[in-house]
């Protein structure tokens with residue numbers, strides 16, 4: 001038995017539920033998924049400011065998960081907010097859904113496209129492609145030009161826009177795979193893969209299986225060097241609970 005903590009870095013309960021369902025759909029029988037989100041922070045993450053605010057909530061959840069003895073962690077926002085800080089704090093493996101989906105895409109295609117939410121989050125995806133070394137694997141990054149929380153408004157409009165953008169990417173980009181660029185899209189991958197006949201990859205499920213693999217291989221975050229636990233010091237005020 002093992003527990004994998006899946007953190008939705010935004011405070012939307014509906015999106016946490018969507019993410020939890022996608023994680024549980026692929027988790028191994030011996031894996032228990034614990035889905036959480038910060039008690040305070042941003043309702044959705046749509047830029048650099050939101051990511052900075054959300055990162056503190058991610059670290060709070062990582063600390064709580066480590067104290068509960070979880071085997072590993074998933075950061076379920078396409079910006080992978082707080083990823084390296086989370087790896088310092090965690091003892092188990094920490095995988096972000098952007099890096100997980102990008103890695104998976106490179107294993108099934110020579111080029112992939114990304115379909116994300118607002119145009120301004122395109123730059124965040126581009127920063128991650130460079131940081132992870134996948135720039136030359138990614139043909140294009142598209143945005144549905146709708147706010148993140150429209151994915152949870154029940155209208156189906158955002159889901160239809162994702163489908164349209166995936167079809168465009170398949171026809172125009174010369175990509176063999178498509179990466180869904182938002183945790184809130186995690187329930188669309190299977191249907192779109194079947195309908196479009198192209199691997200459409202969700203980062204939540206990819207990250208859950210990568211954490212399971214790391215645990216199975218006995219691999220956890222290296223504490224040799226820059227991902228060692230944070231230097232002990234006295235955090236003050238509202239950050240005391242992170243000590």
Ligand SMILES: NC(=O)NC1=NC(=O)NC1=O
Pocket residue numbers: 010043044045046076077078079116117118121148181182183184
């Ligand atoms: N590109 C994105 O839409 N990132 C995200 N913002 C959120 O609040 N969750 C995501 O996955």
